[in-house]
Amino acid sequence: MKTPRLLRNKIAMAGLVLILLYVLMSVVSLFWLPFDPLAMHAEQILQQPSFATGHLFGTDEFGRDILSRIMKGTSVSFIISVSATALGAVIGIFMGVWAGYLGGKADNVIMRIADILFSFPSLLLAIFIMAVLGEHTYNVVLAIGIVYIPQFARISRGAIIALKGNEFIRAAKSNGAGRNYILAHHLLPNITAPLIVQISLSLSTAILLESALSFLGLGVQPPNPSWGNMLSSARKVMMFAPWTAVYPGLAIVLLVLGFNLLGDGLRDILDPRLRNVR
Template sequence: MNVNEEEQIISPWKEAWRSFRKNKAALLGLGIVMFFILLAIFADLIAPYGFRETELANKHLPPSSKHWFGTDEFGRDILSRVIYGARISLRVGFLAVSGSVIVGSLLGIIAGYYGRWVDGIISRIFDILLAFPSILLAIAIVAILGPSLQNAMIAIAVINVPTFGRLLRSRVLSVKEEEYITAAKAIGMTDGRILFHHVLPNSLAPIIVQGSLSIATAIIEAAALGFLGLGAQPPTPEWGKMLADSKDFIIQAPWTVFFPGIAIMLTVLGFNLMGDGLRDALDPRMKR
């Protein structure tokens, strides 16, 4: 491959990055996401206390210089638990969406490329999964598997598989009619090589956009399962579980609900702004 060919491959991504940088809202979203990622990575260094440290004599203390976000019903420092909670929520979001992307993309590629009865079977599976409200389906899956953070991630991954599957299926139906795919078939290239060297690379843009938006959705779904007691179990500092544990003290100690709720809101906002910016940068139809 010569230099000109390399520039032709790299330039669309460089152009997308330049477009992304011009979007102030997208940069704000990226900044928020990076802030929480850094909190998650360096939680052990940043958090002033351990998330398990209890002081019953100091329960429900309001925000102060010693406990910036106050304390909960067990005297645990809420700031420390929110910081460690970033690690839990982001891990759930990234791992659950990664599983959805892998399984959904694989099924979508197969359905879109081979068509006929294969497409019919896979599409009906997607339709069945989409027929149920996503949160109810997640609750049912966790109820069968048992309440835990790992099972919550599995449930979130399953309910998001149809989203990526149908997205990639529609993309493959368009891409497989391109001339370079016909040429690849004509020279005897195998289906596997065509799918993973030509079809998939040319279908990445919508997957990247949907993935960034789905992480925000996954964090909300994990918080909802945690709030219902089906996700993370005590003393894991998951934001949704923190809200559930504090709902009975919302009047006498509102800070126990406020700060975990703000953390969820800001993280979801960051991923949504970043996802919108990626959509505008990667979708040619959005460019002016």
């Protein structure tokens, strides 16, 4: 029996293993944590990482266990990144598919909206949206989702334009297939490969954006743990307590690396031009 291409791709498997470790940590954090991530202990302020005390990653400037806060922050990062990516993907793909298939004025209007959103740097656009909507977790999801809309719109539009002139589309039209049927059964199934890759890469960027917004005080609000606000609070003590910044930063780096490796591997697997390169 032939091994699936995903299992044979070392890059994709390395990324998948990293992601699954974080998923496991997120699930475990729902039922068990080493310490209460919100509990403050004045007698345990800025303790170094130690097995003896049970604080494997040390404590922060309020005596809170850093490992527990990182584990709790994993769920926050996953929920926000997955929800925001899903929101941006659904709206962006809908816009791009109709723009590419209809063409003409509809294409111009839809893509000019996408171009306006694309003209702003991702972080600045997210900050602007948060400044307008206010500080709330739901608004973080909305802000990051809006940032992703033009990316998915452009990718799906380009893929639809490349496909809609093919013979099998003309054959479907000659057989009486309607527009919705062609979109659902012929076009959308054939553009899933680039969209899957984009979704995996967008998840990594969503984590970075959420962390950046929380770092700036616009995302998840203290005392609720988020990797971004943990890094923000660590700025005041990181010179003499570096573990307060190292471990949250490492958590971000490894999860982003996992999604990037998975996206790179999926690109190699799903793109027939790259299947024999590695």
